[in-house]
Amino acid sequence: MTAGTSALLADGDMVTVRRLRAEDFDAVLNLHQRLDERDRYLRFFTAHPGRLDLLSRLAIEGTGIGAFRGDDLIGIAHYRPSSGDDAAEVALVVDRAVQAHGVGTLLLEHLVSLALAQGIHRFIALVLAENSRMIKVFSDLGLPCVIGRGGPELDVEIELGEPNRYLERIEERERLADVASLRTVLAPASVAVVGAGRRDDSVGRAILRNLLDAGYTGVAHAVNPNATEILGVPCAPSVSSLDASVELAVVCVPAESVPGVVEDCGRAGVRSIVLVTAGLTATPLEHRVRELVARYGIRLVGPNCFGVVNSAPATRLDTTFARRAARRGRIGVVTQSGGFGIALMDALAGLGLGLSTLVSAGDKYDVSGNDLLRWWRGDGETDIAVLYLESFGNPRKFSRLARALAREKPVVAIRGASAPAAQRAAAAHTAARAVPAATKLALFGQAGVLVVDTVTEVLGLLAALSWQPLPSGSRVVVVSNAGGAAVLGAEACVRNGLVLPELSRKTQDTLRRLLPEHASVGNPLDTSAAITADTFASCVTEVLADEGVDAVIAAGVPTGVGDPLAGLVAAPESKTVLAVRLGQLASVAPHRGIPCYADVEEAAAVMAKLSERTRWLEAGEGGLPDLTGIDLATATRLVGAYLSAHPSGGWLSRKDGEDLLGCFGIRVTRRRFGDRELLVRGQSDDVFGPVVVLGLGGIDGALLDDGSTGLGPLSTDDAEALIDSLRASKALFGGNSALDRSALAALLLRTDRIMELVPEVVDVHLDPVFVSAEGATAGAVRVLVRPRPWADHYLRRL
Incomplete structure (x- = not known):
């Protein structure tokens, strides 16, 4: 913590938290001097404490940390260990101008972490009974807290450690702060495109065009020192020269110009930046950019990204340089691969599906998959989350966040680089640390994340998750009008871990009355080719009514008699149905509310993923067991x-x-x-x-x-x-x-x-x-x- 770390307050503002040093004495003294009489009384038990310089020196000489907004110290917390004990006396003071913004709670969390590293397991404090705000900060921390009663001064004792309740409170505070800070990334009131170009083939011009075509509801600005207007939007030479304030800046200028633009944005009060520019990572430019965004408290997407999308009607934001503005939908995407994001946008649009939000994280200096997991959990516009991540900054947090989201909404991930050559490519692409394939799969599997390997697979799974209910189990019946397709479908089901149950006697008798004598009534069910679409649909309906069946894969081959799938229609509150039309050109296509695949293997793989999600949800939280006999x-x-x-x-x-x-x-x-x-x-x-x-x-x-x-x-x-x-x-x-x-x-x-x-x-x-x-x-x-x-x-x- 010596160098400092950036963290978010309850309102989404960013501060730097670090250990106090000798050179911070003047800042600590100034903070104490800025306190009004009431705050001095609550902190020092007197409105006119003597020797503020000595009290300030004690804060620095003890184990103390400070919260800085830019160069301004806005709060301090410190402790002094008790002699011969694992306890320490803790004290806390926050500038009145930022009280009730979560500064004190954030400082206490960091002080707890520092204390545990130094072998401290208990905090004690003496608080005036009338200091209700400080008492609430201690009691709401989430750690076991005992507050003595019976006088004007109260003894407070806090047991440190990592009980689940404390972690849950930390995560909830972090989620609220993160979502608040992401508002200027995904729902900004104003956007400036810095580097908006005059040429039709420029990235900046494409971004501004998509922003306008999406119908952005906020105020759009263009920044280009060599133009007066672009696409009808007036231009200014810099962000700081604009007459209006800007919440989000989308930066697409040459790499060497990026630090100057970022500093200009910081001075102008910009809250978030989407940095499209590549070529910064592993150069001196990277360090400078990181330093500037931390100093000015700016949330950063990228660099080396292709933009962000929020299709919510109240925002309609699209800052990508994709071929066309994104289609509105219910699917959220975070990706470190711009190519994957663009391909998925186009493919979803072809299916009639679309995006709720998309963040191209690029080299991921700041905004990451963890941020989006928090955003989506409370986002009523998102039903399904999709992840393409080549690296994990904090896998333990990811696991807890993904698990919490997956309990409410399906989370789908692209497996990504696993072979050594692919991992080397990922490292060159986004500076990603190589992650063993088995480790990544374990991370996803335990968090309830559904894993696929290709854009085709993710598209097929998203179609099923969007249009069909989850199966209640893994018992699947294959129904087909072609014997070969029936056999292949059954084999594919077994290969993907699905169960092929026997049909009940009642169901078999009904099917025999519906079908020609030479039809094969079993599982798979071969209806024979010479049946109508209505008969085929009736067979599927009868199979679904069987209590021993959870789902149906209906595979059809069009014949001279007709298309056997023509009579299939998605039924509300019904069991899961996936269709297969052999010979279909598209890997998956919509069919009257049912996803229709070109191959039985793909349909079986998707059904297995749906069944996997059902099993994971039914398994419950699976808390940590209480193991006895540990010394x-x-x-x-x-x-x-x-x-x-x-x-x-x-x-x-x-x-x-x-x-x-x-x-x-x-x-x-x-x-x-x-x-x-x-x-x-x-x-x-x-x-x-x-x-x-x-x-x-x-x-x-x-x-x-x-x-x-x-x-x-x-x-x-x-x-x-x-x-x-x-x-x-x-x-x-x-x-x-x-x-x-x-x-x-x-x-x-x-x-x-x-x-x-x-x-x-x-x-x-x-x-x-x-x-x-x-x-x-x-x-x-x-x-x-x-x-x-x-x-x-x-x-x-x-």
């Missing part, structure tokens, strides 16, 4: 003793490794023959946190590449999903298997808990893990420890 004190002493003797870290001895596992209730046994051998490995990633891998062990592990990955902290459901994700899971634990599945799940949870509670443990390798009817134990263990500073992944910061 954290002994584990911490054991690791601390090793690091004292080996400051740079290293591998624990076999005995110490086994003792550490014992502290977490994991048994280590000698080699046992006849048990099933697996392997479990936990590794702590600097960005993603604990990563737990389950795989086959022994000869099977050497021959078969079968493993699954989960991200900590693991819930009970996450551990079960790790087991289910093994391709060999059904063979190992299905049917009449005697293997103790629950014991394996418990071992996975305890391995994860080691790294969660003892962050110095960076690698736990259990190979083999013996699983039998009697339980699960480790056959051998290797543990790597390294010194690691305490890190707060949930602190409010940009």
Whole structure:
């Protein structure tokens, strides 16, 4: 925190929070001197405190942090540790001009994080009973707070830590502040296009044209020192020379001109910038731009992006340089690939679907996928969220935010770069850090995000999510007028993990009365080719009425008799229906409220994704289990003793490794023959946190590449999903298997808990893990420890 970090206040304004230094003395003294008599009385218990210079020096010499707006100090919080205790006395003061904007709460959150890193676990404070505002700040923080009663001065005691309630309060405060700050990005009252060009082929001119064609409801400005007007919009030579204020500036000037434009915007009071220009990252220009937006408190989209969209009727904003203005719809998109965003815009328009919002994040200096997850959660214009992200700045926050949004709205992600060559391309494209494919999939899967690989796949899934209800399960019947299509459809369903149920006797009897004698009444249902569209539709209706059926894939081939799909119509409150018209040119097309695909494989893959979402929603939150028998004190002493003797870290001895596992209730046994051998490995990633891998062990592990990955902290459901994700899971634990599945799940949870509670443990390798009817134990263990500073992944910061 020495260099400072940008964070948002409740109203969306940006401040810099950093440790106080000796050179801040004059600023601290000035803040104390600016307090009126009432605030001085509440802070110092007297309206006329003596030696303000001494009190200011104490704030700096203790552990103190300040909130700065530009160069102005607007609030401070500091503590002094109590002697011989893990407690500290805390004090807080905020400039009256910004009180009730969340400055005090933000400072306390950062002070809590700093205290925990220094081994402080309790704050104490003395507050006047009449200081109701300060009492509310303490009590609303979200941490256990005890306030003494019975006199003019109240004792306040706050227990620090990371209970779920505190994290929830932090996240809610951050969500409200973030949404408030994004208003000037996605719903600005005024926009200036800086670099609007006179040539028809210029990016700036295309952006201004789309802004006007979208029917933007605010005030549009053009900035170009070499023109008086563009597309009918008067031009000014700079943002600061405009007669009116500007909330959002869209900047598309040469890279070397960007810092000057950003500084001009800052001086003019611009709140947000969409930086279209590329070529800044990994150059001195990047540092200068980051410095300027932090100094002036500007939210930044990009650089190297293609704009933002908000099609809400009250805004109608389009600052992209796409071929045409975006079509209005209910789908929100955040993308680090401009090409993907443009392709998706065009493809959705061809289906009659459109965008609610789109943010092209580019190199993602500031506004990211996490920001949009917060925006969409409260946005009544968005029904589905789509993500194309090549990097993750804060995966732990992403997981919590995506999980919360996915409980309310479907979230779809493009898998992105996984092969080494693709990851190198992503790094060159947006400076993205390479993320292992298994880790990214685990992040998405645990958060309830549906993953696809191509624009074609995402389009097919969005069509189904937009037009059809979710299936209540995975039982699917394939209905077709062509035997080959019926067989291929059934195979595709099985390949995608769907279940092909038998039709009830009643349904079969009804179908036989509807169909020719040579029709094949089963699953798949081959109606034969010589039937009318009405008969085909009646068959689908009868199958959907079967209580043992969750969904239907209706595959048709037009014949001389007619198009069998012509009679299909989406029915409200009905079960899920996906159609397939073999030979159709478009990969997916609308058909009377039903998505119609060109191939049964694609329809089956989409149906599997819909079923996956149903299962995830039914699984519930899956909170962290309360694991008994953990001796954290002994584990911490054991690791601390090793690091004292080996400051740079290293591998624990076999005995110490086994003792550490014992502290977490994991048994280590000698080699046992006849048990099933697996392997479990936990590794702590600097960005993603604990990563737990389950795989086959022994000869099977050497021959078969079968493993699954989960991200900590693991819930009970996450551990079960790790087991289910093994391709060999059904063979190992299905049917009449005697293997103790629950014991394996418990071992996975305890391995994860080691790294969660003892962050110095960076690698736990259990190979083999013996699983039998009697339980699960480790056959051998290797543990790597390294010194690691305490890190707060949930602190409010940009």
